[in-house]
Amino acid sequence: MGNMIAADDQESFQREVLDSTVPVVVDFWAAWCGPCRMVAPELEALNEQYGGAIKVVKVDVDANQVAAAAYGVRSIPMIGLFEAGKMTKQTVGARPRHAIESELGLTRFKV
Numbered sequence: 066m067g068n069m070i071a072a073d074d075q076e077s078f079q080r081e082v083l084d085s086t087v088p089v090v091v092d093f094w095a096a097w098c099g100p101c102r103m104v105a106p107e108l109e110a111l112n113e114q115y116g117g118a119i120k121v122v123k124v125d126v127d128a129n130q131v132a133a134a135a136y137g138v139r140s141i142p143m144i145g146l147f148e149a150g151k152m153t154k155q156t157v158g159a160r161p162r163h164a165i166e167s168e169l170g171l172t173r174f175k176v
Contacts (some may be wrong), residue, residue, distance in 0.1 A: 069112055069121045073128035081122050084152040087172055090165075091131040091152075092123045093133055100159035101142045107162040108144070109169070114162075118174040144169065 072091075080087045092108050093169040094101035105123075112121040126133040126141060131172040136145060136152055145155040158166040166172060 069109060070123050071125070072132070073125045075131055078122075078124065078132045081120070082124075082147050083162060085120055085147070085150075087117065088119045089123045089147040089173075090119055090171070091116070091145045091147055092121065093126050093136070093138045093145070094123060095141055097124050098141050098159055101122060103159045104142050104144070104165075107160070110119065110162050114139055115171065115174060116176065118176045119171065136146060146170070 068083050072081045076125070080092055090108065090111065092101075092104070094105070108121050108123075109113050111119075124132055124140055136143075143155060143157045143162075144160060144165055145152045147153070154169045156165060
């Protein structure tokens with residue numbers, strides 16, 4: 066998982082995602098999910114590429130079922146963009162880095 070942050074309980078989700086001062090890309094995933102494992106390196110690359118302009122947080126849907134339910138996660142991986150504590154965009158399924166970047170509109174956060 067590199068230097069990405071895990072938010073596998075409500076307290077860490079509140080702190081890392083909802084209270085964040087920078088936009089947060091949230092990867093709703095599970096260890097048993099093959100496509101989730103495929104998208105993980107793409108998210109790690111985005112995390113490195115954007116530095117401190119965004120934060121990437123992984124939420125294990127099995128460990129944090131409350132957050133998964135609150136955001137209507139029906140299929141994983143679901144990748145959401147949170148700004149000021151609200152999910153503003155999302156994409157579902159394994160995607161290459163450029164598709165995630167485009168679908169979530171991340172280029173506006175480049176420094």
